[in-house]
Amino acid sequence: MTSTRSLFASALLVVQAIATPTWLRNDDATAVAASVNDVATLGYASVAGGTTGGKGGQVVQVSTYEQLAAAASGNEPKIIVITGPIMAEAKTRVGSNKSFIGKNSRAELIGNGFSIVKSKNVIIRNLKISKVTAKNGDAVTVQASTHVWADHLDLSSDREHGKDFYDGLFDVTHGSDYVTLSNSHLHDHYKASLVGHSEKAAEEDTGHLHITYANNYWTNIGSRTPSLRFGTAHIFNSLFSNVTDGINARDGAQVLVQGNVFVGMAKPLYSVDKKGFAVASNNRVLGQGAVGGGESKAASLPSPGKLSSVPYKFDLMSVDQVQMSNPTRAGNTLTF
Incomplete structure (x- = not known):
């Protein structure tokens, strides 16, 4: 009988036993111009009716937490432009049909984030x-x-x-659906991104998420990239x-993993608890093997999955392009 490990040996990861390179984030990279009226064109957020946020609604600028919280409430379409740093120990509750836009690299929330609960159509x-x-x-938070x-x-x-x-940095739970996280830098954190909050939530989550x-670009993370x-x-x-700890597919999750680069990781793609499923191709690992170490629970490779296509178009870069471009492109590098 062919083992799960051997089924993945050829398709999962291209392992290169070379010295681990170092990439430096270039915060002075030329910013890319964008529009406050942009809509989702990538990933699951672009299907099943799409995601338009506050397009067509009032455009307001905010510079304090009180202004941000007030603008975020309600369900009318609104484009909220954040013009500078906002420091507050709080959470911003987000209504439906909203776009939150950082005007430039100075736009920052310190100590406060977004709570998207029972809402829809948010950018x-x-x-x-x-x-x-x-x-x-x-x-x-997306719930x-x-x-x-x-x-x-x-x-x-x-x-x-x-x-x-x-x-978490970006957690998606309680039956949420049609979500895209793109062109972002997640770093210096323990538990980055959880999808599905509990093994007891099968009835709520199955068919969603x-x-x-x-x-x-994920750097200096402990686990959940994602789980x-x-x-x-x-x-x-x-x-x-x-x-x-890298991508953890568990409790029946189906994952398609393509064109990624994993640097110095013992477990780029693995499974604990009840098995998850994965299809993986055109990935590269630099420095470490495909599984083992780093977590208290015993880990193994996911079982071979069924997710081999997605209902949207996308451009798959070469792993060389990913290595070179992501450190400077990912993050808050736009201007409006």
């Missing part, structure tokens, strides 16, 4: 969000919500505190560096 772009403590949730596009974000905390001092992770229960995820064109 968040070009923002730096940092140091949201666990009592205030995640940098971005019981549909059609969310998070793009060109810089999400972080620190790893000087214990792993539970902060919660469709999520795309595209063109992202998925029950959902359906497409993870492509992403660079993972100095990450302890």
Whole structure:
């Protein structure tokens, strides 16, 4: 009988036993111009009616937490442009049909993030969000919500505190659906991105939790890059560096993993608890093997999956392109 490990040996990862390279984020990279009226054109957020956010609604500029919280409420279409740093120990509750836009690289939320609960049609772009403590949730929380596009974000905390001092950077739970996280830099954090909050939530989550992770840059992360229960995820064109535990497919999750680069990781793609499923191709690992080490629970490779295509068009870059471009392209690098 062919083992799960051997089934993945040829298709999963191209392992290159060479010295681990170092990439430096270039914060002075030329910013890319974008429009506040942009809509989701990538990933699951672009299908089943799409994600338009506040397009066509009032455009307001905010520079304080009070202004941000007021603008975020209600369900009328609105484009909210954040013009500078906002520091507050709080969470911003988000209504439906909203676009949150960081005007430039100075737009930053410190200690406060977005709570998208029972809402739909939300866009968040070009923002730096940092140091949201666990009592205030995640940098971005998506619960019981549909059609969310998070793009060109810089999400972080620190790893000087214990792993539970902060919660997640981008967590998608409670039957949420049609979500895309793209062109973002997730870094300096323990538990980055959880999809599916509990093994007991099969009834709520099965058939939902469709999520795309595209063109992202993950650095200095402990785990959950992402961790998925029950959902359906497409993870492509992403660079993972100095990450302890990689993509964790569990509790029946189906994952398609394409065109990613994993640097110095013992477990780029693995499964714990009840098995998840994966199809993987055109990925590269630099320095470490495909499985083992780094987590208290016994880990193994996911079982061969059935997710081999997605209902949207996308461009798969070469792994060389991913290595070179993601460190400078991912994050809050847009201007409006």
